[in-house]
Amino acid sequence: MALLEVNHLAIQFGGLRAVDDFDLTIEKGELYGLIGPNGAGKTTVFNLLTGEYKPNEGIIKLDGENITGKSPIEINKAGIARTFQNIRLFKQLTVLDNVKVGLHNHYRYSTAASILRLPSYYRVEKEMNEKAYELLKVFHLDRDADTTLASNLPYGAQRKLEIARAMATGPKLLLLDEPAAGMNPNETQELMDTISLIRKDFGMTILLIEHDMKLVSGICEKLTVLNFGRILTQGITKDVLADPEVIKAYLGDD
Numbered sequence: 001m002a003l004l005e006v007n008h009l010a011i012q013f014g015g016l017r018a019v020d021d022f023d024l025t026i027e028k029g030e031l032y033g034l035i036g037p038n039g040a041g042k043t044t045v046f047n048l049l050t051g052e053y054k055p056n057e058g059i060i061k062l063d064g065e066n067i068t069g070k071s072p073i074e075i076n077k078a079g080i081a082r083t084f085q086n087i088r089l090f091k092q093l094t095v096l097d098n099v100k101v102g103l104h105n106h107y108r109y110s111t112a113a114s115i116l117r118l119p120s121y122y123r124v125e126k127e128m129n130e131k132a133y134e135l136l137k138v139f140h141l142d143r144d145a146d147t148t149l150a151s152n153l154p155y156g157a158q159r160k161l162e163i164a165r166a167m168a169t170g171p172k173l174l175l176l177d178e179p180a181a182g183m184n185p186n187e188t189q190e191l192m193d194t195i196s197l198i199r200k201d202f203g204m205t206i207l208l209i210e211h212d213m214k215l216v217s218g219i220c221e222k223l224t225v226l227n228f229g230r231i232l233t234q235g236i237t238k239d240v241l242a243d244p245e246v247i248k249a250y251l252g253d254d
Helices: 044-050 072-078 095-103 109-114 118-139 153-167 185-202 213-219 236-240 244-251
Strands: 003-013 014-028 033-034 057-062 081-083 171-178 205-209 221-228 231-237
Touching: 003 044, 003 072, 014 044, 014 221, 033 213, 044 171, 044 205, 057 095, 057 205, 072 081, 081 153, 095 118, 095 153, 118 153, 118 185, 153 171, 153 185, 185 213, 205 236, 213 236, 221 236, 221 244, 231 236, 231 244
Parallel strands: 033 205, 033 221, 081 171, 171 205
Antiparallel strands: 003 014, 003 057, 221 231
């Protein structure tokens, strides 16, 4: 069974059909890319998959469960986590606390335990700290994580911290929205290595939007290309990137 199945997904804003008849199937463990020119509808698809938008038509199934129209919180608990094109961190929290925010899906204590500092509070906090550091080590962000504010990290490290926080929710499917945006070539290469690592070590299924074709061709097994809200083509990465229609959509006519 595929991890993600999307059939005939569509959404309309006024007279604009932003996404139309969108189909997508992603198998467990795949690293899949969603590409297309600016304004093609890629982020709208992410917003539909995560419940930010409700589709006018279509069905979304995650691991066999119909999640169409559910709230973002329900969908996150079902197993989809995402990052954003514009980084959304809690800038005045520490690196450690940013990751612990994501862990609250799985670690809980009562309000009374927190106020009274009961043993259950300290036990859960210890478990959360250990899990957070385990994740941060993967991204080489564990050093001084309990004292460094997210706002004081370099840009590339902030990108990685956002991915670590998303991973902390324990997703089945991780959506990465332009993770290499604003990065220099060295940071992009490091990001590629990190994404490949979490896919391998965590068995993570990943869907990413990206304009950096070096990153896309380097790590994505399959691609879907969107243009004006509709699928232009889908298939194996090297075949899709060699498609004349894809080249035309990106570069325009000569």
